[in-house]
Amino acid sequence: MSADYHVHIENGPCTIEWLKEFINSGLSKGLKEIGISEHGHRFIEGYNVYKSDGFRTEWVKGYMDQSIEEYVELIKKAKALGLPVKLGIEADYFPDKEKELEMFLKPYPWDYVIGSVHWLGDWGIDLEESIEEWKSRNTDEVYIEYFDIIEKMAKTGLFDVIGHIDLVKIFGFRPRPKTFDKIRKNIEEISKTGIVIEVSTAGFRKPVGEIYPSKEIMEMIREYNIPVIINSDAHYPEHVAFEFDKAYEYVKSFGINTLYYFNKRNKTPYQI
Numbered sequence: 001m002s003a004d005y006h007v008h009i010e011n012g013p014c015t016i017e018w019l020k021e022f023i024n025s026g027l028s029k030g031l032k033e034i035g036i037s038e039h040g041h042r043f044i045e046g047y048n049v050y051k052s053d054g055f056r057t058e059w060v061k062g063y064m065d066q067s068i069e070e071y072v073e074l075i076k077k078a079k080a081l082g083l084p085v086k087l088g089i090e091a092d093y094f095p096d097k098e099k100e101l102e103m104f105l106k107p108y109p110w111d112y113v114i115g116s117v118h119w120l121g122d123w124g125i126d127l128e129e130s131i132e133e134w135k136s137r138n139t140d141e142v143y144i145e146y147f148d149i150i151e152k153m154a155k156t157g158l159f160d161v162i163g164h165i166d167l168v169k170i171f172g173f174r175p176r177p178k179t180f181d182k183i184r185k186n187i188e189e190i191s192k193t194g195i196v197i198e199v200s201t202a203g204f205r206k207p208v209g210e211i212y213p214s215k216e217i218m219e220m221i222r223e224y225n226i227p228v229i230i231n232s233d234a235h236y237p238e239h240v241a242f243e244f245d246k247a248y249e250y251v252k253s254f255g256i257n258t259l260y261y262f263n264k265r266n267k268t269p270y271q272i
């Protein structure tokens with residue numbers, strides 16, 4: 001019995017039928033509940049959060065085609081039908097947009113909010129077209145900037161879960177070992193906030209070919225006793241609970257046996 005709280009239904013229609021494909025896939029793999037976490041950048045109402053003075057605005061305009069009301073209503077309807085589903089969102093954190101994000105999220109009855117950092121300013125670090133930019137950057141400096149933003153994000157109190165905490169490794173650009181001393185300080189600060197860190201099997205499907213977070217960071221998570229959950233970041237029904245067996249083994253190898261269910265922004269532990 002477990003849950004997968006990082007699921008995107010954006011590659012199909014906003015209908016109960018499409019949603020059920022994800023739920024049935026999860027149930028068939030033994031999940032107890034499935035949480036949907038659409039990208040904030042899909043929603044017209046999120047424009048003020050996502051807009052910038054540069055490329056980000058341009059990029060976001062290509063995706064921002066849905067009303068958040070329609071999405072929230074779909075999940076509410078699914079709950080009313082008795083489907084084991086939770087209402088979540090994966091929202092980007094931009095240090096200069098905290099007010100806008102708060103306003104954007106406020107009206108809706110979230111079960112949880114996942115915070116992710118996909119952008120350093122106008123640079124989308126996980127976009128295919130950003131690889132050239134990666135080559136021209138100092139990898140250690142990128143990691144330091146990225147994890148400083150992750151720490152800031154955790155401290156806002158606007159989020160329940162940190163999504164793919166080391167997404168920054170997606171294309172295989174790695175920092176020098178001593179950069180992890182700096183990251184350790186970020187993780188220590190994060191541990192004081194009570195936020196949950198996601199262990200994501202999506203990394204297996206990305207160029208880096210490994211789970212998020214890496215062993216170095218998992219050791220820090222164990223050391224500072226930070227709560228974790230296991231998610232797939234599914235974009236298609238067959239991705240739900242993707243490689244969860246591997247993920248359970250992975251977290252257990254660090255002595256972690258507790259995961260959490262979310263409901264109305266409260267978390268309840270369960271054992272694996």
Ligand SMILES: [Zn+2]
Pocket residue numbers: 090116118163164
């Ligand atoms: Zn993401």
Ligand SMILES: [Zn+2]
Pocket residue numbers: 006008090233
């Ligand atoms: Zn995602």
